[in-house]
Amino acid sequence: MDLSFTKEQEAFRQEVRDFVTAELEAGTFAISSTGLVAEASREFSLKMAEKGWIGLSWPTECYGQGRSYVDKMIMNEELFKVQAPLGFHFLGDRQVAPALIEFGSDWHKEYFLPRIANATEDSTFCLLFSEPNAGSDLVAVSTTAVEEGDAYILNGQKTWTSGGHLADWGWILVQTNFDESVPNHKSCSEFIVDLKSPGVTIRPIINSAGEVDFNEVFFDNVKIERKNLVGKVNDGFKQIMAQMDFERAGMERLMQNYPIYSLLVDHMKAMVASGENGEFCGWVKDQVAQLEIEYNIGRLLCYRTAWMIDSGKRPTSQAAIAKMFCTQLEQRVNDLATKVLGPVSQIREGVEWTPFPVDLAACYLWGASYTLQGGSVEILKNIVAQRGLGLPRR
């Protein structure tokens, strides 16, 4: 296992770092630490598109740059460090495009890939997977797509749709086989749905941090063309499992609270320098050092999955391990920061006594969601147990 970077990769990291530093100095965006790449800025995405940084690891024949996953992770690490506003193109780049490249038709590739890569106006995606009664049990989706001539008619409800209120397109998992003797995982298909279609209603959900990130999306006789079916009919669940590995193999879960972590380290240095209570400083150092170790492990676990993808291996179990390790670490980062900063850490942004320039109290609230989204820790443990360790299902 070679976890070192080439000279070219180090130079690329520096290039990305210089870019974000310049953008921060120009005031294009400010460092925040809440929603998963919740900040969407087409202006920022266009700048990335110009550099070829959207679709960095897609094949060159698919409008990409043909770079490695490790390169992409280097880029993402630097962007995530400052929580750059990637929301406009992020899901299209990370999730939709790789799936289209693997399962999509020529039309899908011709139509969507250049749009995503160029951050055109109508290229934002959201993922329509979970339903009120299909959370961890994703195959239980009951939103239906029924064939009608050369089209499908969608009916049902999706929920926890991050960024649904901002997206142009939805990537949706629906039931397409209604024969009860066929198991659920062989009854689902994937479609791309235009969210401006008649019959689509999007209702934002206010989360416990008081913010809107996810939505409920309702489909009432929504007509979609047959060409919007992705891959094979009734093969959707198998396809989605492959895509989830890409979602989990990312570094976003480790990095979302990096701004908090980095402020915490600065705070520790300042505490020690100002001669604060020695016993307390000793405790803080021990706790922060533990996080530093875990942060480094998390980072290496992520790079390891990228390295596996680059070597043509499918990192199902490793990606699941990386994700569960990183999400739990993120929760501890926020928790420890509140303990070190003490009572003022409950003060939210907007007043002079807020302890950090990033809303730590809000980050603590968001923390509850990290171990749920993109596969809860329990589901990830099942994957590792059954697919990684080969333990029997019953």
Next chain:
Amino acid sequence: MLRKSFAEFLSKECPAETVTENHNSKRGYSSAIWKKMARLGWLGLVHEDKYGGMDGSFLDLFILFEEIGKVLLPSPLFISPTLCGWLLKETGTTELINEYLPALIEGKKILSLALQDEQGKYDADSPHMTAVKTSAATYCINGTRLLVPYAEQADEIIFCVTLAGEGENGPTLFRIDSHADGLKQTFLPTLTGEKTYALIFDDVEIPAANILGQIGQGNVYLKSVTAKATVLKCGEMLGGLERVVEMTVGYVKDRQQFGRPLGSLQAVQHQCVDMSVLLEATRVIAYQAACLISEGEPCHKELAMAKAWCNDAYRITTWIGQQLHGGIGFTEEYNLHLYYKHAKASELSFESSWYHKRTVANEIS
């Protein structure tokens, strides 16, 4: 019996939507519920009969706070008739006690208590706020207090300053009209959304008659009150924890996934049991401290053990509760988030686990 009447009243008067409504209202609490609680005598539960109190024990009060923790009713009960009531009783002149204590117990007067400095630290032993004598009978005060509950709603605020003057010094308690000249209040948006404020004293002139108790003894008075306050906070945390377990176990029994109740999965059952162990442990360690205080026994170590334990147990329980609820627990329309926030805010009040564990270690060394 007492517990049953507390529980019945609170569950009827304070459904979850009331909590958020109160936080979003100007006053921050319901004056209708406040008046009813006053009529029931709860504001004077531990105070003497001659002031309009019920002569109850500390343990009775602890049970009341446990029940309040289950519904998270916002009110000045903790800060005003309880903490400030005790402080007044200990430091006030007979006239002052006779005038103020019955009014606090009737809920007609509200007092608040400012304990935390500009960094949020509890600084009673050497307050980062000074009072300089400007004449025979006046002082001038400068400094900042943070996280003062209901400061704007209160009639007066009690606080502790360092007296800096010839012949008299040390931590000293004062009371001040909450809208005095030079005193600025700023609402602080916090995790829970409870009404809490920053108080900025900018050359505030205050008469010497507003000193409470002996000069230089402010920290001593506060010590006994904060000890009791810490244990009551543990009661509130125990109640909250109890409700999180109840809500979560109820949820996983109902919630169907994989064609069966979520709670039939062993991975889920074990997490429920982890919560249940935390609950039972919290109950015994918190009640031990409450019983000792109720009996007037020293409990320095037991109190520290209780708060150190409650801080972690309650927070961890809310994490498990959130995890087992899934996405729904992370929405504003479902009330689990109230407890998640309350657990962290409670952990951050009346000192951290680190602080209390150090006390425990010192007590056994």
